[in-house]
Amino acid sequence: MPLPFLTASDSAFDAHDEFDAALPHADHDQWRRPYRPGPWRVAAAALLLLLGSFMLLATVVVAFAGALTGTLVCLGAALLVIGSALRMLRAGVWVSRAGLRRVSFFGTRTVAWSEVTEIRTVQQPVRWLGLPRTVQGQALTAAARSGSALPVLLTDHNADFLSRTEAFDRAADTLEAWAAEYAPAGAAS
Known part of the structure; x- marks a missing residue:
């Protein structure tokens, strides 16, 4: 069964010609994730x-x-599980003209583009699917002007990019292009 809304979004995600081709609209003031959620993240959220x-x-x-007490406990637990699934789907890196936002399961950190000094891809030990086990892989890192440590933005072994190296490279290039466009000179390396 053809799903036209998926076909349109797939072609938008597969376009490589400019840095904001990840979404069909060109409003740079809205927060957007410059890549698709990965199959591991979507599968875990679907199970939840x-x-x-x-x-x-x-x-x-x-x-x-x-x-009544059992009903309220069951309802609260169900809402907690559903909220966890939705938060898991929202996790990732988001960009807009205002800056760079790293959304994790328990918190969100936003950094203005004027504070970003460098975004680059490095080879380093990375966590496999967010678990304590580390493997050698690629990570997209950012450095802040204030010298504070920013969390790793993306890795090629997280729930969005495990076994999808082309998607990781495309997302890293897109984030570097956003940094080149909106951050001070020399932010993307």
Whole structure:
């Protein structure tokens, strides 16, 4: 069954001619992720949403049984699982004309382009799927003008780019192009 909304977005993501081709609109003031969420991230979120739907079904069953406390506990747990899935899908690097935003599961850090001094790809040990185990890989790092350490932006072994080296290279090039456009001279290396 053809899904035209997926076809249009796929062609937009596969375009390589300019740095903002990742999304079909060209409004640079909106926050956007310059790459697609990876299959590992989407699969984990889908499993959590499936679990959340079963938990909501259990909430209805408990509600019909007449246990108000159990209903509220089940509903709270289901909402927590669904919220976790949505937060997992939102995690990643976002860019706009205002700056660079690194969204993690528990927090968000935004750095203005005027504070970014360098964005570059380096070979270093990286965490595999965010777990404590490290492997040798590529990481996209950023340096701030204030000298404060910024978290690693992207790695080729995270949930978005595991086994997708071309997608990692394209995302790194896109972020470097954003830095070249909006950061002070010499930010992208």
